[in-house]
Amino acid sequence: MGEKIVISLADCFQGYHFLNPDSIDRLAQISQKLVCKRNSILIRQDKIQKDIYFLASGLARVYYETADRQITLDFVSPGGTLISMNSYVHDTPGYENIDLLEDSIVYQIDQKQLFALYESDIAIANWGRKMAELEFIKAEQRTMSKLFNTAQERYAELLEKYPQYIQRIKLGYIASYLGVSQVTLSRIRANIL
Amino acid sequence: MGEKIVISLADCFQGYHFLNPDSIDRLAQISQKLVCKRNSILIRQDKIQKDIYFLASGLARVYYETADRQITLDFVSPGGTLISMNSYVHDTPGYENIDLLEDSIVYQIDQKQLFALYESDIAIANWGRKMAELEFIKAEQRTMSKLFNTAQERYAELLEKYPQYIQRIKLGYIASYLGVSQVTLSRIRANIL
DNA sequence: GAATAATTTTAACAAATGTTAAAAATTTTA
DNA sequence: TAAAATTTTTAACATTTGTTAAAATTATTC
Numbered sequence: 001m002g003e004k005i006v007i008s009l010a011d012c013f014q015g016y017h018f019l020n021p022d023s024i025d026r027l028a029q030i031s032q033k034l035v036c037k038r039n040s041i042l043i044r045q046d047k048i049q050k051d052i053y054f055l056a057s058g059l060a061r062v063y064y065e066t067a068d069r070q071i072t073l074d075f076v077s078p079g080g081t082l083i084s085m086n087s088y089v090h091d092t093p094g095y096e097n098i099d100l101l102e103d104s105i106v107y108q109i110d111q112k113q114l115f116a117l118y119e120s121d122i123a124i125a126n127w128g129r130k131m132a133e134l135e136f137i138k139a140e141q142r143t144m145s146k147l148f149n150t151a152q153e154r155y156a157e158l159l160e161k162y163p164q165y166i167q168r169i170k171l172g173y174i175a176s177y178l179g180v181s182q183v184t185l186s187r188i189r190a191n192i193l
Numbered sequence: 194m195g196e197k198i199v200i201s202l203a204d205c206f207q208g209y210h211f212l213n214p215d216s217i218d219r220l221a222q223i224s225q226k227l228v229c230k231r232n233s234i235l236i237r238q239d240k241i242q243k244d245i246y247f248l249a250s251g252l253a254r255v256y257y258e259t260a261d262r263q264i265t266l267d268f269v270s271p272g273g274t275l276i277s278m279n280s281y282v283h284d285t286p287g288y289e290n291i292d293l294l295e296d297s298i299v300y301q302i303d304q305k306q307l308f309a310l311y312e313s314d315i316a317i318a319n320w321g322r323k324m325a326e327l328e329f330i331k332a333e334q335r336t337m338s339k340l341f342n343t344a345q346e347r348y349a350e351l352l353e354k355y356p357q358y359i360q361r362i363k364l365g366y367i368a369s370y371l372g373v374s375q376v377t378l379s380r381i382r383a384n385i386l
Numbered sequence: 387g388a389a390t391a392a393t394t395t396t397a398a399c400a401a402a403t404g405t406t407a408a409a410a411a412t413t414t415t416a
Numbered sequence: 417t418a419a420a421a422t423t424t425t426t427a428a429c430a431t432t433t434g435t436t437a438a439a440a441t442t443a444t445t446c
Contacts (some may be wrong), residue, residue: 064337071340085333089326095337118319125318126311132325133282139329140278143336144257144288147264171394181434186395364424374404379425 004057005078009033009107015079017130023123030113031084043084043098050091050111053082058104059165061173063097072177074142075101075162075169081135082106092142101169151178152188197250198271202226202300205247208272210323216316223306236277236291243304246275251297252358254366256290261330265370267335267354268294268362275299275330294362301310344371345381 009031010024019027036042036058043049045065060076073096076082084094088111100106117124145154155178159166166174176186206212206220229235229251236242238258253269266289269275277287281304293299310317338347350372352359359367368378 004230041197064340069341073336085326085329089330095333118322119315122312122315122318125315125322129311129318129322129325132322132329133278136278136325136329136332137282139332139336143266143332148259148262182394183396183435184433187433190230190395375424376405376426377403380403383425 006057006105007055007078008056009056012056012107013083013127015054015081016134017127019127023121023127024118026100026121026124027114027127030110030117032108032110033049034108036100036106038100038103040100040104041097042082042100042106043087043094043096045084045095045097046093048091049084049087049126051068052088052109052111052114054107054109055080055082056105056107058100058102058106059162060104061099061169062177063099063173064150065097070176071179072173075158075165075177077162077165079129081131083135085135101173102165112129146179151180151184154178155185155188176191199250199298200247200272201249202247203232204273205249205300206249206320208274209327210320212320213316216314216320218321219310219314220302220307223303223310225301225303227299227301229293229307231293231296231301233293233297234282234290235275235293235299236289238266238277238286239286241284241286242277242280245281245302245307246291246303247300247302248273248275249298249300251293251299252355253297254258254292254294254362254368256292256369258277258286259291263369264372265366268351268358268370270355270358274324276328278325278328294366295358339372344373347371348378348381 009028013019013024013027015075033056034053039085042053042060055076055078057078060080060082061072062082062087063070063072065071082098084096084098086092087094114124114128118128119125131166145157149157155174158174162169171185172182175182178185180188202221202224203217206217212220226249227246235246235253248269248271250271253273253275254265255267255269255275256263256265258264269291275291277289277291279285280287307317311321312318319329338350342350348367351367351370354360364378365375368375371378373381
């Protein structure tokens, strides 16, 4: 197993956009480092979760849930952002659940204080804009992948992207990400298709 | 048929967020009003289309295309935004095609000049942030609808949302929005299911 | 390390949807 | 308004995938 990837606070922030040291400092001042155990719950769809989280190390799963189904939207690796956009923007319960699949380190930014910075620091306002824009594009790419690629192709992509994690992720999670039943995923893995 | 809905320039801009009159004026100065015929093409996936469009009247279709398939992502009614986010952000060819299904009026905002305003006018920077955030949420809601609702339910939603347009939209477009074949959509309409 | 629990694979069958193609209906054009 | 073109519906069949349940494998706990 490779060594664990750990991303610094500043690198988490700069993932979206260059930021001057002063603005990074202002963001750092409203941030908190959290050390979380495997299987912790970061964001719940029926709770208001306005804050943003940056994943410094570990692995997270983002999913939607109804009474009878659970659909995995994404797996997030270090450097990625964990956010319930609807909750962050509207201060109301959002759509996503986010769990940590591995022991993880996250940086939490307080939304209320962040919104205040948006009004006073134009660099941070543009950083926040960039974050929303780039998250939009990532979500769009996920949507396109799901619409145009087969489950087999997407499984191969996952293997490529998370070789070190994939063994430890439950098949049910992967199947719900691919949009097929667990049985079909087993068939894919067995190369029956 | 009901009378045609027409949204003003200022209302198009304010759809996302309150904006002070001075900033509205600055946006208006870098905007252009375009009167377009039914079936005009606004955005092509292999072309760079950095500018943003606001639909003041008419109807648009947003879709992705591959060699063998075309998938409709969304229908956009007056007040909505027409944008290829990837192209707008990265100045490279984006993913979406956008056609006008009716005679339409759009306001085009020059991206380069808009980016300059983002750096000098913090209200506009936050307006741009809000735009990206709210477009993200709309896209997320579309994704959720597609993931959790049946084609029948989504067809009913469409009928509800666009009663005045739906008759004039080709079945093939609607089927590709619902994610089923045209034959299945015919079955849905015939209430065979 | 044996026993228990959880997860994954395999099998058999049912149901839903796609494909192809032809018929019917509607719209457009001359 | 008749003819041509386009769009929509219907039918028949094949294929894929889901469901349920049992067997096999792997992981966890005592």
